[in-house]
Every structure is written in C-alpha cells, then in structure tokens.
Amino acid sequence: MKILVADDSKLARLSLIKILKGIEPHCEIIEAENGQIAVEKFQENTPSIVFLDLTMPIMDGYEALEKIIEVNPKAQVVVVTADIQSQAQAQVIASGAKMVIPKPISSEKMQTVLQQLVF
Amino acid sequence: MNKKVEFSGDHLDVLRELMNIAVGNATASIADLLQAFGTMHIPKIVISDISGLKQYIHDTIPIQSSHYVTKQLFGGPLGGEFIFVITDEAAINLGNHLYDVDAPSDADIYDAVIELTNILSATMISRLTEELNVKVQFFVPSTEIIQGNDLIYLEDTLEYSQIIIISTQMEFQNQNINGHIFILTKDAMIQSLKDLIDQKLEELYA
Amino acid sequence: MIKQIDYPNILLDALEHGVMIVDEEFNIVYWNQWLEINTGHTYSSVMEKSLLTFYPEIDYRTLQRKIRTTLRLNSPTFYDASLNNRFIPIPRNKITSSLLSTMQLQVTISPYIVEQRMVMIAVYDISDLHELKLVRQQQMEKIAHLNSELQHDKQIIDDNLLIVKTDGEFHITEVSKAFNAFFGFKENELIGWPLQIIYSDKTPLTEYTYMKKTLQNLERWTGEIEIISKQSEPLWMDAVMTPWIAREGVLSSYMAIYHDITDKKRLEILATTDPLTKLYNRYKFDEIFNIMLMRGHWKADDSFAIVMADIDNFKHINDMYGHPRGDEVLVKIAELLAKMLREGDTIARWGGEEFIFLLPHVDAHKAMFVAEKLRIAVEQLGLFVNVSVSFGVSLYVEGDTNATLLNRADTALYKAKENGKNRVEILQ
Numbered sequence: 068m069k070i071l072v073a074d075d076s077k078l079a080r081l082s083l084i085k086i087l088k089g090i091e092p093h094c095e096i097i098e099a100e101n102g103q104i105a106v107e108k109f110q111e112n113t114p115s116i117v118f119l120d121l122t123m124p125i126m127d128g129y130e131a132l133e134k135i136i137e138v139n140p141k142a143q144v145v146v147v148t149a150d151i152q153s154q155a156q157a158q159v160i161a162s163g164a165k166m167v168i169p170k171p172i173s174s175e176k177m178q179t180v181l182q183q184l185v186f
Numbered sequence: 187m188n189k190k191v192e193f194s195g196d197h198l199d200v201l202r203e204l205m206n207i208a209v210g211n212a213t214a215s216i217a218d219l220l221q222a223f224g225t226m227h228i229p230k231i232v233i234s235d236i237s238g239l240k241q242y243i244h245d246t247i248p249i250q251s252s253h254y255v256t257k258q259l260f261g262g263p264l265g266g267e268f269i270f271v272i273t274d275e276a277a278i279n280l281g282n283h284l285y286d287v288d289a290p291s292d293a294d295i296y297d298a299v300i301e302l303t304n305i306l307s308a309t310m311i312s313r314l315t316e317e318l319n320v321k322v323q324f325f326v327p328s329t330e331i332i333q334g335n336d337l338i339y340l341e342d343t344l345e346y347s348q349i350i351i352i353s354t355q356m357e358f359q360n361q362n363i364n365g366h367i368f369i370l371t372k373d374a375m376i377q378s379l380k381d382l383i384d385q386k387l388e389e390l391y392a
Numbered sequence: 393m394i395k396q397i398d399y400p401n402i403l404l405d406a407l408e409h410g411v412m413i414v415d416e417e418f419n420i421v422y423w424n425q426w427l428e429i430n431t432g433h434t435y436s437s438v439m440e441k442s443l444l445t446f447y448p449e450i451d452y453r454t455l456q457r458k459i460r461t462t463l464r465l466n467s468p469t470f471y472d473a474s475l476n477n478r479f480i481p482i483p484r485n486k487i488t489s490s491l492l493s494t495m496q497l498q499v500t501i502s503p504y505i506v507e508q509r510m511v512m513i514a515v516y517d518i519s520d521l522h523e524l525k526l527v528r529q530q531q532m533e534k535i536a537h538l539n540s541e542l543q544h545d546k547q548i549i550d551d552n553l554l555i556v557k558t559d560g561e562f563h564i565t566e567v568s569k570a571f572n573a574f575f576g577f578k579e580n581e582l583i584g585w586p587l588q589i590i591y592s593d594k595t596p597l598t599e600y601t602y603m604k605k606t607l608q609n610l611e612r613w614t615g616e617i618e619i620i621s622k623q624s625e626p627l628w629m630d631a632v633m634t635p636w637i638a639r640e641g642v643l644s645s646y647m648a649i650y651h652d653i654t655d656k657k658r659l660e661i662l663a664t665t666d667p668l669t670k671l672y673n674r675y676k677f678d679e680i681f682n683i684m685l686m687r688g689h690w691k692a693d694d695s696f697a698i699v700m701a702d703i704d705n706f707k708h709i710n711d712m713y714g715h716p717r718g719d720e721v722l723v724k725i726a727e728l729l730a731k732m733l734r735e736g737d738t739i740a741r742w743g744g745e746e747f748i749f750l751l752p753h754v755d756a757h758k759a760m761f762v763a764e765k766l767r768i769a770v771e772q773l774g775l776f777v778n779v780s781v782s783f784g785v786s787l788y789v790e791g792d793t794n795a796t797l798l799n800r801a802d803t804a805l806y807k808a809k810e811n812g813k814n815r816v817e818i819l820q
Contacts, residue, residue, distance in 0.1 A: 076203040077196065081390050122206070122228055149210030154223040170207050171317075215465070285454070293475045300471050301458065308467035326470050326498060333536075 068094040068185070069112055073105035073131065074120035074147070079170065083118060083147065086177045102126030106134045109142070116184055117144045119164070129162065136163035143184045147172055190348055191376045198231060200383045201352075205229040208313040209354050215309045216302065220283055222358050229354040239349050239370070240338065246353065246366060247271055247335040254295070255337050256303040258327035260311050263320040264378055266371035268307040268327075271337065272299060272364070279362045296329055303327055306356065306367060318382040347372045350379070410482075410515040413504055416459050418443040418452065421510065430482050430495075443480075451477045459511050462501045473497040473515070474522075484519055496522035554629070554650040557636075560643055562587045562604065571650070576622030587648070592618035592626045596735070603633065607646055610635050616653065628657035666741040668719060669726035677740035677748055681794060684750060695788045697759035699749040700801040701729070701766070704780045704813040706745035713777065721779060725770060729781075732769055734762070747781075748801075756787050756818060763816040771814065780814035787820065 070087060074080045077100075084096050097112050099105035103126040109117060117135060121128035128146065135142050146164045148155070156167040165184060168176055193201075206229065213224045232242060247253065251273040258268045272280070274295075281290030281298045290298070307324065315322040352369040371379060404411050405425035413422035420438045428434055433446055444452065455478075462469045473479035474496060482495040498516040549555070550568045554575075557566035564582050572579060575590070582590065588600065595617060606613040613633045618626045629650040638644035664676030672680075684696050703709075703725060710718035722745065729747060730739050742748040751759055763783040770781045784805025786797050804819040811817065 076199055076206070078200045078203045078387075078390065085390065122226075149206040150226045151210055151214045152217045152223060154217075155226075170203075170210070219461070291475075293478075296474070297454075297471055297478065301461075301469070304467075304469050304471075305461060305465065308465045308469075312465065312467055324468055324470075326500070 068116075069097060069114040070094050071097045071099065071105065071108055071112065071114040071117045073099040073102070073118065073123065073128070075100050075123045076120070079120060079147075082171055086172060086174050089174060090177055090181060102128060102131030102134075105131045106138070109135050110138055113139075115143060116180075117142060119144055119146050121146060121148045121150065121159070129159075132159070132162050132164060145180055145184070191380055193233060193380065196387060197380060197383050200386055201231055201379075202229065204314055204317045205231070205310075205352055205354070207317065208310040211313050212306050212309040213356065215305050216356060216358070219302075219305060220358060220361060220363065222361050225357040225359065227355040227357060229352055232351045232353070233376075234349055234351060236347055236349065239351060242351055242353070243337050243368070244335055247337065248273075249334045251275065252331055252333045253335070253337070254299045254329055255332050256299055256327050256329040258303060258307050259325040260307065261323045261325065262315070264315055264318065264322065264371070264382065265375050266369060268303070268311060269337070269368040269370070270299075270303040270306055271366040271368070272302075274331065276363050276365065283361060283363070299329055300327055302365070303329075310367070310369070318379075318386060320382060348376055350376055409517070412513050413510060414443060414459075414513060416456060416463070416509045416511075418455075422512075427515075431480065447480050449477050450479060454478070458501055462503055462511050463506050463509060466503050466506060468500055468502040470498070470500050472518075472522075473499050479515065482515075482517075484517075486519070489523065491523050491526060492519050495519050554652070556582075556587065556590070556648045556650070558587050558646045558648070560645065562646065564589075565645060574621075574652070575619065575627075590619050592620050594618060594626075607633055607635050610637070610643070616657075619650065628653050669723055669741050671726055671730060671747070672738065672740035674740060674742060674748075677738065677742070677750070678794070680738050681750060684752060685788075685792075685794065690788055690790075692789070693755045694753055695755060696750060696752040697754050697756075697762075697785055697787045698797045698801045699751065699759065699763050699786075700742065700784045700798075700805045701747040701749065701763075701781050702805060702809070703745040704782055704809075709777060709779070717776075721775060721777070724773065724775060725779065725781065728769055728773060729766055732766055737762075754787070756785075756820065759785050759787055760816060760818055767814065767816055782808040782813050783816040784808055785816065785818040787818070789820075 068091065072080050072083055072087075074083070080098055080100075084098075087094060087096065097108050097114060099108050101123045105117070105119065105123075106126070119128050119132060119135075123131070126134075128148070132144055132146070135144060140163070142163075144164045146159045146167045147170055148159075148167065149170045151169045159167050166180060168180065172180075209229055210226060213226045217224045232238070234242065254272050254274060254277045256270045260266060260268060277295050277299050278290060280302060281295040282288075284298045284301065285294045287294065304327065307327070311322055311324070349370055349372045354367050356363075356365045356367060358364065404422075407424060407426060410427040410430065411422070411424040412420060412427060414420055419440065419442050421440075423433070423435045423438050438446065443450070458469045458471065471478070476494060479497055479499050482497065484492055484495045486492075495517045496519045498518045500514045500516075502512045502514070504510040504512045550570065552570050553568060554571040555566075555568040556564060556571060559565050564585050564587060567577070567582050569579075571577075572581070599615065599617070603613050603615065613631075615631055617629055617631045619629050620626050630653045631648055631650050633646055633648040635643055636645045636647050664672055664679075666673045681698075690696060703722070706718065706721075709721055726739075726741065726747070729749075733739055733749070734751075736752055738750040740748050749763075751762055754762070763785055767781060767783055770779060773779060782805060784801045784803065784807065786800035786804060788797060800819040804817040807819070808815050808817040
C-alpha cells in the first residue's frame with residue numbers, strides 16, 4: 068500500500084510516519100515537503116491515501132487538494148491540520164477531502180482513519 | 187554574560203510545528219468565545235537580543251495607535267513572558283462583543299482584553315508545555331494602555347540577554363478584532379527549551 | 393484534639409485572602425474564614441446555597457462564562473473585579489483616603505474538580521496597588537496634557553523665531569523652520585556646518601573670537617551681525633547667543649536667536665554715512681571718537697591719533713573742471729584713503745573736502761608714518777589732474793578732550809598748508 072505524506076515540517080512527517088508504520092509496517096511511504104511536490108508525487112505514484120497539511124510554502128494544502136481531486140476525483144485525502152475550527156474543517160470537506168484530523172495525530176485516530184478508508 | 191544557545195534546523199522545525207498546533211488550538215478557543223471564524227497565522231520564530239526585540243516590536247506594531255498591552259508571566263521548567271497587544275479600536279469591538287452593550291465602559295474593555303489574554307495564554311502555553319511533557323504555572327496578568335509602540339522597558343543590565351521571540355497574530359476580520367501575540371523566553375530558559383526539544387526528537391527517532 | 397482531616401481547613405482559614413469553592417451554578421461548597429470575617433456571612437449560612445442569594449447584583453453571565461472557560465481549558469482565569477458587579481463587593485475600612493470604598497479585588501478562578509464542574513475562586517485585596525495605579529494614571533494624563541501644550545508652544549517658536557542651535561564646537565545641529573524660510577535654506581541644509589558659514593565675510597575675526605570666548609565662559613553674548621541668505625544677500629541681524637547647560641552643569645549646546653534689523657540698519661547707515669563718498673559722516677565719527685576717549689588706558693607709546701586731512705586747492709579744481717568732476721576726485725581720494733588704512737583705523741568725511749582719521753594703538757612716530765603713507769599714495773594717484781592732500785596730526789595725551797584733540801589737529805593742518813601743502817605736520 069502506497070501512502071503519500073505531505074507537510075513542510077519534518078517533525079510532522081516523521082511523527083505521522085512513525086504512527087503509520089506502527090499500524091501498517093509494510094506500507095510504502097512517499098514524502099512531500101510542499102503542495103507542488105505533493106501533486107507531482109500523487110500523479111507519479113497513485114497512493115491509496117494522502118495525508119495533507121494545509122500550511123505549506125510554494126503551494127498550500129488547499130490548492131494541492133483541489134489539484135489532486137482534479138487528477139483523480141476518487142482520491143482519498145485526509146487533511147491533517149492545526150486549525151481545528153469547525154468552519155475550517157467544513158471548507159476542506161467541501162473541497163473534496165474525505166476526513167479532517169487535528170494535529171498531532173494519535174495512534175487511535177490513525178486506526179480509525181485506516182479502517183474507514185482502506186479496510 | 188551567558189553563552190549563546192544554538193538552535194539547529196531540526197530544533198526550529200520542532201518548535202515551529204509545536205507552535206503551529208498551539209496557535210491552531212488558541213484560534214479555535216477564541217472562535218468559540220466570539221462565536222466567529224478566525225484566520226490562523228503561522229507563528230514566526232526569531233532568536234535575538236534586547237535591541238533586536240525592541241526593533242522587532244517597532245516593526246510589527248504600528249506607532250500611530252494606542253494599544254492595550256497585557257503581559258503575563260508563566261513559570262516552571264519552561265518559563266517566560268506572554269504578551270498580547272491590541273489596538274484600542276479593536277479592544278472596544280471586543281468589549282462590545284463580549285459584553286453586548288453599545289458602549290462598553292473602560293472596565294468592560296479592560297476585562298474583555300484580560301479574558302482574551304487568559305484564553306490565549308492558557309491554550310497556547312499549555313499546549314506547548316504539554317507537547318514537551320512539562321508542567322506550567324501561570325501568574326496574574328497585568329494590562330496597561332500605551333500610546334504608540336514603545337511596549338517594553340529596557341534595562342542596560344539585560345543587554346547581553348539572548349531572547350527567543352515567537353510571534354503570531356490573532357485575526358477575526360469580520361468582527362474587526364485583531365491582535366499581536368509575543369511569547370518570549372530568555373537565557374537559561376532557552377537552554378531548557380532546547381533540552382526539551384532534544385527529548386522530543388529522541389522520542390521520534392527511538 | 394485536631395483530626396488529620398481538619399488540617400486543610402485550618403490551612404485555608406489561615407490564609408490572608410478569600411477562598412471559596414463553587415460549581416458552575418454558583419452553589420457554594422466551601423467558604424473560608426477570611427470571607428466570613430470580611431463579608432459578614434458565616435460558613436454555615438452560605439453552605440449549599442447559591443451565591444445569587446446573597447449577591448444578586450453580580451454579572452453572573454460573565455462570571456459563568458469565565459468559570460466555564462476555566463473548566464474547559466483546565467487552566468486558571470484571572471481578572472480584576474474593578475466594578476462591584478464583577479464579583480462580591482467587600483467594604484474597605486480605610487478612612488485616611490477616599491478613592492475606594494469597597495475593596496479592589498484580584499480574582500483567580502482555578503479548576504478544582506473538573507468532572508464535577510467545580511472551581512476554586514480566590515480573592516486578593518489589591519486596593520492599595522489600585523490606588524497607586526489610579527494616581528499614576530492621573531499623573532500620566534497630566535504629563536500627556538503638558539506635553540501637548542509644550543509641543544504646541546514649540547511649534548509656535550519653530551514657526552516664528554529665527555533660531556539656530558549648535559553643539560559645543562559651534563557646528564549647527566538644529567535650525568528653526570522660520571529661519572530656513574527667512575533665509576531661503578532647505579530643511580537640514582545647514583546641519584553639520586560650522587556656524588561661521590552663515591555669517592558674512594565682512595564680519596571681523598575679532599567678533600568671532602569675542603563671541604566664542606564669552607560663550608565658553610558660559611555667558612550670554614549679544615551683537616549685531618550680518619547673515620548671508622541662500623541668495624547671497626547679506627542681512628543685518630540682532631543676535632543673542634546663550635549657552636545651554638544640560639543636567640549636571642555640563643554644556644550641551646549653544647542657541648542663537650536672530651532678529652531682523654535690516655530696516656533699522658538702513659536707517660542707521662543713512663544717518664551715519666556720507667552719501668557721496670560712502671564714508672562715515674561726522675555724526676558717526678564723533679560716536680567712535682567718544683568711545684575711544686572713554687577707553688582710557690592710553691599711554692605715550694600706545695595711544696591714539698586724530699588726523700585731519702584736506703585736499704589741496706580743491707576749490708581751484710571745482711572752478712577749472714566743474715563740480716561733477718570735482719566730486720569724482722573727492723570720491724577717488726576717499727576710496728584710496730579708506731583702502732590704505734589698517735584694520736581698526738577709522739576714516740570719515742569731515743567737511744566739503746576734509747577727511748578725518750582715528751588711528752588707535754599708535755605713538756607719534758607711527759601716526760606720522762601712516763599719514764605720510766597716505767600722503768604719498770594720493771600724490772601718486774594719477775588722476776586727470778594732479779592732486780595732493782595736507783595732513784595735521786594730534787596724539788592723545790592724558791587730559792585731552794574731543795575739543796583739544798581736534799583743535800591741535802586742525803592747527804597742525806593749518807601749519808601744513810602754510811608750509812607748502814602736500815605735507816604732514818604734528819602738534820604735540
């Protein structure tokens with residue numbers, strides 16, 4: 068299973084990957100540090116899930132989300148964000164994200180995400 | 187004179203990410219209080235000294251308005267000073283909003299500003315210290331009205347202090363309530379912070 | 393015997409501030425002794441009852457919001473109960489000052505048992521601190537008011553007075569708006585330059601020396617001085633310069649205030665100048681003569697001389713060539729004589745074809761020498777007609793007056809004419 072993790076913070080990517088590997092040790096992780104690279108890697112690799120941060124340089128998460136949905140309307144994008152206002156969450160779901168998770172993601176929450184989207 | 191503490195790219199990355207989460211929490215808390223939607227601002231991190239701090243504040247806060255400046259100390263393994271700056275215009279809007287009166291009194295405005303600061307510092311600092319696995323103690327905040335942007339009083343003895351400035355903005359455009367937030371720590375506390383971040387990094391790579 | 397369970401109560405009662413425990417419906421679960429004493433409500437009378445029963449005027453909506461915030465964030469909330477409806481009003485017993493009749497309270501709401509929605513509310517009396525703050529606030533307002541008045545006055549001065557400030561080395565540091573406007577300079581154009589740059593070249597060096605010496609002695613200097621405008625126009629100014637002492641008696645700068653006396657000077661010049669030759673007239677010469685006389689301290693080898701001079705055969709020149717040409721001769725001789733004088737010497741037109749000189753710091757020998765120099769110069773002038781001048785010299789001695797000196801000089805002149813003209817004679 069291929070999973071794309073997009074976040075400009077190395078810490079954020081590593082924490083998320085660590086939790087992922089804890090549940091699915093054999094999944095293949097692809098990393099992106101900004102929205103532009105995220106879109107490129109999505110096209111190259113067709114991952115089953117995309118974990119997307121919203122605040123990234125060059126191209127932010129909102130724009131990357133739109134572009135990814137354009138490429139594949141069925142893409143499974145999970146937005147992982149620090150902005151936990153309900154209005155922000157609603158906006159993102161309306162743009163095509165399947166779920167919105169607050170940072171930092173916990174192991175339990177990750178289980179839920181994987182269950183809902185993959186299994 | 188203290189030895190200068192060096193922060194690596196990784197350290198700054200961790201601090202930035204933790205502050206991101208803290209600011210997100212704070213914005214949501216205030217959104218709840220005001221029943222409104224706020225724009226999140228990415229926090230900036232600058233490592234400087236006293237004159238750098240003064241310059242930074244001069245560059246960030248406009249000189250033309252008068253401002254309500256609330257300062258609150260926090261202590262424990264990680265200690266420092268939390269400052270919230272809001273123009274008197276925005277403060278009046280805040281007073282209006284919280285006290286539901288046409289013309290909030292001076293006492294109402296002071297009260298509203300302190301209430302806002304309480305929530306901001308409690309969410310941001312608690313979140314930060316929680317992520318770093320330490321406890322925090324809050325002290326009584328104090329507010330004053332200052333004309334222009336000379337918000338801090340400088341002592342010559344502190345000339346050699348190293349200071350970390352974490353700054354961000356709170357923006358609720360529709361309600362015209364915006365403010366600047368500065369979180370400051372210095373000298374020995376900067377070393378503490380670095381040690382705590384090192385521990386966090388260790389957890390990650392373990 | 394004190395039971396273990398009583399220790400917390402004893403502790404809380406020993407505190408010097410109020411402590412109560414309530415839930416989010418304001419039902420009282422604990423009330424310490426400080427509160428009992430200062431509110432008059434006993435523990436037993438308040439227990440299990442709502443705060444509303446005893447204090448209906450409190451703004452409960454705001455209080456509840458703060459309690460809920462405390463519980464939600466699990467973090468303390470602080471505020472000043474500056475108005476009575478913010479929290480319970482507690483009377484203040486202070487008689488010697490009347491700013492506050494109820495206590496100014498610092499209120500801290502801390503989470504107690506969050507699951508049961510209970511908080512601890514602590515109150516601290518900060519009345520004294522608040523009084524200080526109020527006084528300080530009043531003083532700050534007064535300062536702000538005075539500052540704005542000061543600004544206003546400063547503006548008026550800047551707009552209307554011609555002022556230049558310099559540092560201790562007489563380099564210009566500040567120039568008023570009015571000064572720049574009057575003289576045609578741009579803002580900051582003069583900053584950094586030495587003060588001398590605005591003064592006319594004709595200003596004698598001795599004037600500067602005297603000015604600087606006076607100021608360096610921390611005394612006020614006044615004088616009349618010519619200032620050159622941007623358009624190179626010299627304008628006469630009355631000047632007052634004062635040293636500005638900063639704190640601790642240390643000199644910090646000099647301030648000069650100028651007053652335009654161009655018109656006054658014009659009148660003065662009109663009154664003291666001979667229109668034809670542009671030399672001083674008799675009136676002005678008398679003034680200078682009197683000053684010299686009053687100075688006193690003259691000795692035989694360091695005295696001053698009065699020299700009277702008369703153009704030889706001038707009437708003849710006028711008759712031969714006409715008055716206009718005669719005037720031309722007069723003017724040319726006047727120019728020459730004036731040019732040949734040393735700094736400090738004075739020349740004036742005394743009559744139709746008569747000049748008078750005042751030569752300070754000379755002895756008889758020197759006076760004669762100077763007069764002789766002038767005589768030769770006129771002789772060699774080379775005009776359209778040969779001209780010469782006769783000179784009569786008198787030297788001041790103790791006891792002399794205007795009259796006696798003029799008399800002697802006049803007599804000496806007569807002697808020169810008698811002895812053939814175009815010569816110098818002295819009468820001791």
